Amino acid sequence: MNSPLVSLTNVSMKYKKLDALTSVNMTLNQGEVLGLFGHNGAGKTTMMKLILGVLTPTEGSIEVMGMSPESVEAWHMRSKVGYLPENVSFYEQLTGLEVLTYFVKLKGGSGKKVQQQAIELLEQVGVAHAMKRQVKTYSKGMRQRLGLAQAFIGKPKLLLLDEPTTGLDPIATADFYQTVDQLKTQGTSVILCSHVLPGVEQHIDRAMILSSGKVLAMGSLAELRQQANLPVVIKPVGLNGSLCSDSKLTGFLTKQANVLHVPEQDKLATLRHLLAHDSLHDIHVEPANLEQVYQYYLSIDGQPSQVTKAGVQH
Amino acid sequence: MREIFTVANKEFHDGLRNRWLVSITVIFAMLSVGLTYFGSAASGTLGIASLSTTVASLASLAVFLIPLIALLLSYDSFVGEQEGGTLLLLLTYPLSKTQLLLGKFIGQGGIISLATLLGFGASALLLFFQLEDEAVLVTFALFIGSAILLGLSFTAIAYLISLLVSEKSKAAGFALITWFLFALAFDLALLALLVGVEQGLTQQGLTQLMMLNPADIFRLVNLAGLDSSDVNGALAIAINSSLSQGQLFAALTAWVVLPLTLAIFIFKKKTL
Numbered sequence: 001m002n003s004p005l006v007s008l009t010n011v012s013m014k015y016k017k018l019d020a021l022t023s024v025n026m027t028l029n030q031g032e033v034l035g036l037f038g039h040n041g042a043g044k045t046t047m048m049k050l051i052l053g054v055l056t057p058t059e060g061s062i063e064v065m066g067m068s069p070e071s072v073e074a075w076h077m078r079s080k081v082g083y084l085p086e087n088v089s090f091y092e093q094l095t096g097l098e099v100l101t102y103f104v105k106l107k108g109g110s111g112k113k114v115q116q117q118a119i120e121l122l123e124q125v126g127v128a129h130a131m132k133r134q135v136k137t138y139s140k141g142m143r144q145r146l147g148l149a150q151a152f153i154g155k156p157k158l159l160l161l162d163e164p165t166t167g168l169d170p171i172a173t174a175d176f177y178q179t180v181d182q183l184k185t186q187g188t189s190v191i192l193c194s195h196v197l198p199g200v201e202q203h204i205d206r207a208m209i210l211s212s213g214k215v216l217a218m219g220s221l222a223e224l225r226q227q228a229n230l231p232v233v234i235k236p237v238g239l240n241g242s243l244c245s246d247s248k249l250t251g252f253l254t255k256q257a258n259v260l261h262v263p264e265q266d267k268l269a270t271l272r273h274l275l276a277h278d279s280l281h282d283i284h285v286e287p288a289n290l291e292q293v294y295q296y297y298l299s300i301d302g303q304p305s306q307v308t309k310a311g312v313q314h
Numbered sequence: 315m316r317e318i319f320t321v322a323n324k325e326f327h328d329g330l331r332n333r334w335l336v337s338i339t340v341i342f343a344m345l346s347v348g349l350t351y352f353g354s355a356a357s358g359t360l361g362i363a364s365l366s367t368t369v370a371s372l373a374s375l376a377v378f379l380i381p382l383i384a385l386l387l388s389y390d391s392f393v394g395e396q397e398g399g400t401l402l403l404l405l406t407y408p409l410s411k412t413q414l415l416l417g418k419f420i421g422q423g424g425i426i427s428l429a430t431l432l433g434f435g436a437s438a439l440l441l442f443f444q445l446e447d448e449a450v451l452v453t454f455a456l457f458i459g460s461a462i463l464l465g466l467s468f469t470a471i472a473y474l475i476s477l478l479v480s481e482k483s484k485a486a487g488f489a490l491i492t493w494f495l496f497a498l499a500f501d502l503a504l505l506a507l508l509v510g511v512e513q514g515l516t517q518q519g520l521t522q523l524m525m526l527n528p529a530d531i532f533r534l535v536n537l538a539g540l541d542s543s544d545v546n547g548a549l550a551i552a553i554n555s556s557l558s559q560g561q562l563f564a565a566l567t568a569w570v571v572l573p574l575t576l577a578i579f580i581f582k583k584k585t586l
Contacts, residue, residue, distance in 0.1 A: 079408045085399050088400060
């Protein structure tokens, strides 16, 4: 078995009095995409900085590609890591091409290939048409694309993307996820931080939910769903009255008419039962989505965190 | 080494793009040519002033201007990139903090050095052709050399400020205070000490105190060799017991190296 590309063992990070992260354990394998979710200030950015070697953990150990990311030996590894910070405003007075050329050079590019490589990356993210313009004339979305181009320099083995889709229009977002999928098939591991939950799920292999520096849940979406034990929503069309009279279904009925909430393990049995009805002419089956899973885990954590909030105020 | 060069190249081109090089060169050239021609206007004559008068006037102006320009050019070097988010990004690149700092120093130091050389060099040549005296070149070589060191010293001090504060506006404020302290307040304090405290300060002690201010070392370098009639104030006393030019240059170089080393140290400790 391959050793994981990134592994965090019992990592804690304290800023003066604030506990940014508390005993986090995590592994990321090659070619895996991990979604990192949590409210603002949950510790997502801190975790990325730790993996990048910009911060040193107060406790625990981190290994990236087999070495500690802040060590001297890890220097050459950095050219294989791409990072998109959450808020970055590039050198406004430079053109897009100049900015990217600078970053390509810093990542180890040299000679005539630098310019060409920069142009290719700009084409890939779709800002090549504006590459001769100063960055200060760029829109929010174009800046974000420039940031992405910068993260993609040198075919990274590990990508850390902090809110990659903010400011992108739906088409650009789709393009972005396509690029992520493509990189994944090339063996790149990705850690993706996002507030925008819809749309992310089919592109991530595993999710990690953080709250106040603690890991609330981690696993594949199916695992998380199972743990959360969230019901599947089934909407049969055409049964109307017979739903209420069916003894097998009444337990799943909700306040909404014609909507059933069925636990995962009863899903197939219920579906078979419903399909046996002749009057059924359509059926919608919706498993719990990422957003519901996320909210479920936050709501478990919700009680204690409200107490601490109140405590701070006094 | 390549990383340092890449950063230096970018910073130098920023200096060109923002018209820093052109404006500093023009300011220095106009000042020095103006002073060379009209420096003696105060004494009622027009025409080329004597070499010592010219250098004395240039030095007393440069001692205010160069630190101010160097601080202006570099005060936001780090705090600006920190606010923009690019500093964090750069630190995730295969580039050490020392390389980043030295690269910036070489690039921005290059701007201020080149501007000093071109600006003051212009009037050196002018004066040389008018007076046809080789002493002009020697004196100006010392002047330009020490002016460059003064500029580099305040560039390094600006980095210290830029690394110690977390907001650009604060850095600007601190840069202004630093300039005021080194260029004005320090000398006033020295003078007060000399006049106010009788027998409080020996000549030796005064010269040693002046080593604490790169601007004063710059003054000593340039005024020591001149007729004392062109120099007045606390300086005249210090000059008489002054150190050799070599020692003064060493002290000025130390004022470049020490703040720079300290800046690297602080940068390494800094968390983002």
